[in-house]
Amino acid sequence: MKKKRPERRQGAAVVRGDLVSDSTHDQRLLDRRGPADWLHMDPWRVLRIQAEFVEGFGQLAELPQAVTVFGSARTSVDSPEYEMGIQLGRKLSEAGYAVITGGGPGCMEAANKGAVEAEGVSVGLGIELPFEQSMNEYVDLGIEFRYFFVRKTMFVKYSCGFVTLPGGFGTMDELFEALTLVQTQKVTSFPVVLMGTEFWGGLIDWIKNALVGTGKISPADVDLIHVTDDVDEAVRIIVEADNNRGGRLEEERKAAMTTVGDAE
Template sequence: MSERDDIHGGTPAGEGRPYAATYHRGPVILRGQMIPSDSTTANLLKPEASTDWLHMDPWRVLRIQAEFVDGFGALAELGPAVSVFGSARIAHDAPGYRAAERMGRLLAEQGVAVITGGGPGVMEAANKGAALAGGKSVGLGIELPHEQGINDYVNLGMSFRYFFVRKTMFVKYSSGVIICPGGFGTLDEMFEVLTLVQTHKVTSMPVVLFGRDYWDGLLDWIEGPVADSGMISALDPSLVTVTDDVDEAVRVASGAINA
């Protein structure tokens, strides 16, 4: 047996085993031609001119971990909260903007924090309502090619690299959601929450769709062709409330908090 075999607890090839040595690199087991000529410690201490390693998947895992740690640390003591989702594209004088601003104010007056994506439009409006009412106004932004930045009415803000980390924060720290009219991002957030509720990955999450004219067509399609084709189980009507009434939206979304 060679010195290498002895160090790694191997046995000579040909004695019932195909490989003479086993090399352990953390939880990874390497044998035969997969055994490296270097070591983890040697690689750590080796001078490295290239910075390509900064963009490799193992390093990304650390950035992802750091985002979770920062998010949990920032929001753990937030208290009861409701997330308000909706389009970034509506104007300040649009009815939807005024409705979202009122939602933020009503929630803040109950001592409920308002969480949004931190951008303009519906998000800004809900943050504005909460901030001007003296409440907690949270914006969880996302790094995008066309940076929108965090709106001026956020008093607790974070910007994330990864959508899935950001979504975790929305769900983990919200006791209910109000979903105003919006595009792909809003639809993504809506279906994410509905999937978690329908599959019981969250224990209780009131979901309010604000704006009947906007949402009825989508719900007709889900409850019609999608359900009729057997693609989904029947959507529990108690899981979703559709309304045009701001007061009802706030009451339902914060119901689990005030129960």
């Protein structure tokens, strides 16, 4: 059997064989060891980072209202979590939302699949990794990023909420970044829903006991997290927050117009 050549996605490119580097763009950006050639390289990296922002903004600017779904890439297709992801993607699409995932397999694939089955908009935002993770077949619009922080910006900018299925370190990273943005009011009316009460129960208990219990966060911060096993409830939380946001924006618009009128 012919040995498969190594392969890696690098932004918009795919490289194979000897062209696959031993490190990723993120690793090289963050590595300050060795000679001072980084002094000359980093300014040029800024242009590449800028290009990724421009590409992401350009591709996603005309998306309909969207919801980002996070979850493990290791979830098997025959698991209850995968089926939950399908149902979630389907129900979000039926409610009129585009579905954004990381574009990989597992829970991400499930949510994209549900969106496609409901004839909705299915988006995948991939990332260059040391190990290859291909864009799943249910993605209609796929964008590859070199840098995690650019990709994370796209997740937040073009979503009106996050729904998080069971996952590992990457899922936790995305979850707590979202919660930090909501807690610090960098984003407003932005619901964060955790699917799977059994999976997330221990984390919620730890947050209440270790964080609230020692004054690291306020009791009200726990209310930023919604935990459920019901896909319909998850979608309802998203829709209600979206409607509330729309009402506030309309009130602010009217108030601004009144202020202008008074000034005239």
